[in-house]
């Protein structure tokens with residue numbers, strides 16, 4: 001089994017060490033030193049250059065070095081007969097839930113307002129709703145969204161989720177479809193985006209959605225930058241329709257220094273860190289799929305190319 005590794009953000013040495021704990025005989029080639037392209041059986045990649053995967057004639061499995069696969073599907077030359085599997089790592093899921101809880105608690109406990117008051121040396125108590133009075137909406141109840149939604153519910157928030165197929169979770173109100181999206185927005189004081197980026201979800205965080213939300217609602221986008229229409233967010237914050245936004249992901253990453261989000265008083269920016277890929281925990285799932293491929297057994301966490309996630 002020969003694995004090609006290509007990523008500019010993760011460490012090849014670390015991945016090789018972690019994968020060899022599971023498959024000691026694994027041969028890994030690190031892009032651009034791929035040797036004979038015919039030798040490559042599988043590719044472990046993050047944002048590979050378009051055409052790279054198509055240049056591997058015996059490729060049998062593509063492994064995304066992240067939970068999202070939009071970085072692969074946008075390659076027009078992608079060999080669509082080769083299965084794509086993605087990272088599903090319980091530790092990544094926990095990390096995302098930590099991020100979501102941190103940001104929701106920050107918004108719920110009026111942290112933005114108190115930070116402004118502190119800058120101005122103002123001692124003023126603001127009306128504080130209980131968690132049970134705070135309605136949180138989660139777009140996407142997959143591996144990440146379902147865990148975050150459950151944990152938010154444990155904190156006492158009134159949680160609802162929106163999915164394609166109307167997924168139901170105990171204690172979480174369920175919405176689906178275009179009408180369901182607006183209905184969810186109407187009852188969401190805080191809206192979290194944990195959707196995959198697909199044809200259907202690009203630009204979903206837009207003026208129409210913000211207008212449906214209660215006045216002075218807030219959003220958290222930890223999915224992909226292209227879910228958000230940036231100009232619509234700025235307009236909604238300016239008009240007071242939205243009171244705050246927490247953004248981990250951006251259309252252009254790194255976010256350019258001159259971008260208005262950096263200095264906006266109602267926006268918190270984090271540098272795509274909500275749930276980083278972590279080789280020591282993610283390697284087990286990758287190794288499992290490499291073993292399955294080599295034994296001819298069905299792969300796990302396979303992406304459905306037709307639906308795009």
Ligand code: NDP
Pocket residue numbers: 066067068069096139140141142143144145162163164165166167177194195196197198200201222223224248249272273274275276309
């Ligand atoms: P999953 O594939 O497990 O879940 C996707 C969820 O989105 C499902 O509930 C699915 O609905 C729902 N969904 C997809 N399309 C639609 C649609 N058109 N309408 C309504 N619901 C839809 O993904 P994960 O939870 O593992 O990851 C979600 C995303 O989070 C990733 O794609 C990635 O972009 C992002 N991410 C960001 C990270 C960060 O650090 N910021 C880290 C990791 C991931 P259904 O259940 O009906 O299929």
Ligand code: OXD
Pocket residue numbers: 065066067068069275276277
């Ligand atoms: C991912 C990410 O998709 O880190 O895993 O964004």
